[in-house]
Amino acid sequence: MLPALIAAKALGLKLIYIPDDPTIPINMLHGLNFVVVKHIKEVVQHLQGQESLTFLTNPLITDQKLPFYEAVHKDFSNVIGHEQAKRALEIAAAGEHNVLMSGPPGCGKSLLAETFPSILPSLTDQAQLEVMSLYQLVGEKRSHYQTVPYRHPHHSASSVAIIGGGSSPKPGEISLAHRGVLFLDEIAEFTKKTLDMLRQPLETGEVTISRAHSTVTYP
Known part of the structure; x- marks a missing residue:
């Protein structure tokens, strides 16, 4: 529903009939007016002038908030030692850089990666809409929309699962990590094909999936 509403706004539509669903963040979709309905019959009757429905505009629902639940995350500040590695990750967080961590098993690479999202800023309203649409x-479902996404696919995951695709192209792990962190543990275990397919999306910031009947671009 959310990607459809964003597309409708981009097309210049001003009034939209939507289902009675409190999880739709209509207060974040500025410039749109909504008519909330519980059944398609209400739409037909309203268009025929037989029934009066409630119009919702953004100023009337400014108190509505996205579903948000505190998630238990590992915190970057709780990592003891690793001063050089933490300094490198802080620079990466500030400049949105990619990072390659190398070291023996058990030295703390995975822990540092898992705590890395805790030093990234919370998502803006626009970023939340983008992430929610992809999911x-x-x-x-995501239980906490304001925090950055963190994805860590297993090295046995297929290239389609990571890049995206399918008969009806859907986002892969690289898109589900949009605005957040994609952690590839044991990167040498991933197939060469998958790593080659990651190269262009990492450079351009978007991934294009082409199929016989459609071509889709995801962030």
Whole structure:
């Protein structure tokens, strides 16, 4: 629903009929007016002038908030030692750089990666809409929308699962990590094909999936 609403706004639509669903963040979609309905019959009757429905505009619902639940995360400040590694990650967070960590098993690489999202800023409203749209497209729920996404696919994951695709192209792990962190543990275990496919998206910031009937671009 959310990607459809964003597309409708981009097309210049001003009034939209939406289902009675409190999880739709209509207060974040500025410039749109909504008519909330519980059944398609209400739309037909309203268009025929038989029924009066409630119009919602953004000023009337400014108190609505996105569903938000505190998540238990590992905190970067709780990592003891590793001063040089933490300094490198702080620079990466400030400049949005990619990082390659190398070291023997058990030295703390995975822990540093898992705590890395805690030093990234919370998502803006626009970024939240982008992330929510991607997760809705794959049918996956997130319980905390304001924090950055953190994805860590297993090295056995297929290239389609990581890059995206399928008969009806859907976002992959690289898109689900949009605005957040994609952690590839044991990167040498990933197939050469998958690593080659990651090269262009990392450079351009978007991934284009081409199929016989459609071409889709995801962030």
